[in-house]
Amino acid sequence: xxxxxxxxxxxxxxxxxxxxxxxxxxxxxxxxxxxxxxxxxxxxxxxxxxxxxxxxxxxxxxxxxxxxxxxxxxxxxxxxxxxxxxxxxxxxxxxxxxxxxxxxxxxxxxxxxxxxxxxxxxxxxxxxxxxxxxxxxxxxxxxxxxxxxxxxxxxxxxxxxxxxxxxxxxxxxxxxxxxxxxxxxxxxxxxxxxxxxxxxxxxxxxxxxxxxxxxxxxxxxxxxxxxxxxxxxxxxxxxxxxxxxxxxxxxxxxxxxxxxxxxxxxxxxxx
Amino acid sequence: xxxxxxxxxxxxxxxxxxxxxxxxxxxxxxxxxxxxxxxxxxxxxxxxxxxxxxxxxxxxxxxxxxxxxxxxxxxxxxxxxxxxxxxxxxxxxxxxxxxxxxxxxxxxxxxxxxxxxxxxxxxxxxxxxxxxxxxxxxxxxxxxxxxxxxxxxxxxxxxxxxxxxxxxxxxxxxxxxxxxxxxxxxxxxxxxxxxxxxxxxxxxxxxxxxxxxxxxxxxxxxxxxxxxxxxxxxxxxxxxxxxxxxxxxxxxxxxxxxxxxxxxxxxxxxxxxxxxxxxxxxxxxxxxxxxxxxxxxxxxxxxxxxxxxxxxxxxx
Numbered sequence: 001x002x003x004x005x006x007x008x009x010x011x012x013x014x015x016x017x018x019x020x021x022x023x024x025x026x027x028x029x030x031x032x033x034x035x036x037x038x039x040x041x042x043x044x045x046x047x048x049x050x051x052x053x054x055x056x057x058x059x060x061x062x063x064x065x066x067x068x069x070x071x072x073x074x075x076x077x078x079x080x081x082x083x084x085x086x087x088x089x090x091x092x093x094x095x096x097x098x099x100x101x102x103x104x105x106x107x108x109x110x111x112x113x114x115x116x117x118x119x120x121x122x123x124x125x126x127x128x129x130x131x132x133x134x135x136x137x138x139x140x141x142x143x144x145x146x147x148x149x150x151x152x153x154x155x156x157x158x159x160x161x162x163x164x165x166x167x168x169x170x171x172x173x174x175x176x177x178x179x180x181x182x183x184x185x186x187x188x189x190x191x192x193x194x195x196x197x198x199x200x201x202x203x204x205x206x207x208x209x210x211x212x213x214x215x216x217x218x219x220x221x222x223x224x225x226x227x228x229x230x231x232x233x234x235x236x237x238x239x240x241x242x243x244x245x246x247x248x249x250x251x252x253x254x255x256x257x258x259x260x261x262x263x264x265x266x267x268x269x270x271x
Numbered sequence: 272x273x274x275x276x277x278x279x280x281x282x283x284x285x286x287x288x289x290x291x292x293x294x295x296x297x298x299x300x301x302x303x304x305x306x307x308x309x310x311x312x313x314x315x316x317x318x319x320x321x322x323x324x325x326x327x328x329x330x331x332x333x334x335x336x337x338x339x340x341x342x343x344x345x346x347x348x349x350x351x352x353x354x355x356x357x358x359x360x361x362x363x364x365x366x367x368x369x370x371x372x373x374x375x376x377x378x379x380x381x382x383x384x385x386x387x388x389x390x391x392x393x394x395x396x397x398x399x400x401x402x403x404x405x406x407x408x409x410x411x412x413x414x415x416x417x418x419x420x421x422x423x424x425x426x427x428x429x430x431x432x433x434x435x436x437x438x439x440x441x442x443x444x445x446x447x448x449x450x451x452x453x454x455x456x457x458x459x460x461x462x463x464x465x466x467x468x469x470x471x472x473x474x475x476x477x478x479x480x481x482x483x484x485x486x487x488x489x490x491x492x493x494x495x496x497x498x499x500x501x502x503x504x505x506x507x508x509x510x511x512x513x514x515x516x517x518x519x520x521x522x523x524x525x526x527x528x529x530x531x532x533x534x535x536x537x538x539x540x541x542x543x544x545x546x547x548x549x550x551x552x553x554x555x556x557x558x559x560x561x562x563x564x565x566x567x568x569x570x571x572x573x574x575x576x577x578x579x580x581x582x583x584x585x586x587x
Contacts, residue, residue, distance in 0.1 A: 145509050145510070145535055146510040147533065151478075153474075153475075
């Protein structure tokens with residue numbers, strides 16, 4: 001199943017490819033993360049195995065730095081999927097199933113009534129699509145978790161770190177250098193009467209699209225409103241024109257409304 | 272029956288054929304279905320009047336059960352989403368019992384049973400039943416107190432009197448747990464009111480407290496760096512809240528340290544295994560060791576000689 005001689009070579013990060021039969025493990029580079037895909041015959045179909053190697057992309061230091069150090073066949077890093085037909089597989093960007101807590105590398109204070117616009121970035125997951133359906137989703141950054149909020153009532157989130165890039169336009173160069181990043185245009189508003197320290201912003205990926213344009217991957221604009229009762233995130237405006245939609249929200253607007261209303265109701269009645 | 276006898280009396284003195292026919296008819300009228308005497312106990316039971324009563328009672332019971340079933344079904348649907356499982360189950364049970372009581376009262380009325388006599392008897396029986404059902408009633412009422420407490424719900428992991436398991440059912444009289452070695456444990460509500468109950472999964476995150484003893488002479492800054500680094504490098508440990516490093520004191524065998532790492536409640540088992548392994552690996556990599564139990568023996572000449580059950584200051 002796990003090929004002995006990995007194949008290296010640059011190829012676009014996102015797209016479709018035929019199954020890598022009789023050619024070893026195929027390598028997909030995403031910044032310093034490498035996603036390897038291998039296929040093996042299994043009955044009438046094939047078993048596709050995929051694993052993510054973080055850091056230097058699993059490369060061993062020294063002369064043979066081009067050789068990937070693959071995980072052993074029994075390693076849980078390998079995710080295996082059976083596919084009945086020998087079609088293509090696709091790698092598409094997506095969001096983690098957990099909310100993402102973006103920790104700002106340089107927190108700042110937002111004065112009462114202040115409004116700020118800017119950009120933050122989160123790491124995408126690679127969705128392995130077979131026959132038009134998502135087979136498995138692989139995190140392209142080491143999947144650390146964190147707690148957004150207090151230990152009594154917080155939400156367990158995927159941990160991520162970002163810079164807050166203030167201004168109307170995104171610094172495109174920083175995005176192009178790393179295909180794993182999805183940029184989120186944000187609008188922050190402090191509606192409370194006290195200054196707010198902006199250190200973490202929580203993003204619910206299930207509500208967002210992944211859009212591709214000349215600058216890389218991005219999402220819809222998000223609005224964060226800070227008030228005495230906490231911070232609320234919501235979509236701020238429609239999908240920009242001229243962008244290709246690579247992933248749609250997993251829940252519709254109506255579902256989100258019902259879900260959120262139910263959560264509020266539960267919070268009021270349960271404890 | 273009276274009417275039939277009158278008719279027979281009027282027929283007396285007619286022709287013999289008619290008399291024979293009348294006698295045959297009289298014999299038939301004095302029995303039900305040809306063999307049950309009409310004036311006997313069974314005859315009185317199998318009268319038309321009784322049949323009507325039975326029909327009414329049956330109709331009330333069937334219609335009542337259908338109505339109660341419908342009401343319970345609607346109530347269950349209404350409460351399932353709006354309330355936690357425990358409250359919903361108790362409300363449904365209460366509605367069910369009330370419905371059954373109403374059906375019973377109506378059925379007795381339809382059967383023309385004197386309820387006052389029955390209630391009088393029920394009063395006496397109630398005292399006897401009260402003593403007999405004391406525990407059940409106590410459990411039932413305890414259920415309401417537990418409901419108002421809102422300490423746990425279905426799906427939570429509870430630890431009660433040394434037992435730990437997942438709450439699979441919250442009933443009117445008891446709570447059922449499925450322990451992790453796959454046993455079904457029924458805990459009466461009254462016990463839960465009295466006992467110390469720990470809801471292990473109430474909050475989204477839990478702290479794993481690792482109590483370690485480091486050898487005397489350990490560089491504590493290096494130990495802190497290694498241990499906190501091990502936690503932050505573990506994929507299961509939460510980045511926030513930050514790990515806790517606390518020197519608990521100087522123990523008999525070494526320096527007692529508490530290392531607290533936060534885990535998502537869902538990752539408890541995998542996270543615990545992973546974190547202990549990470550800590551041991553980090554200490555080994557940093558050249559630090561965990562202390563073994565040691566004992567100091569003083570010789571007669573006064574010179575101390577340190578011996579150990581295990582190598583003193585052993586390093587792993």
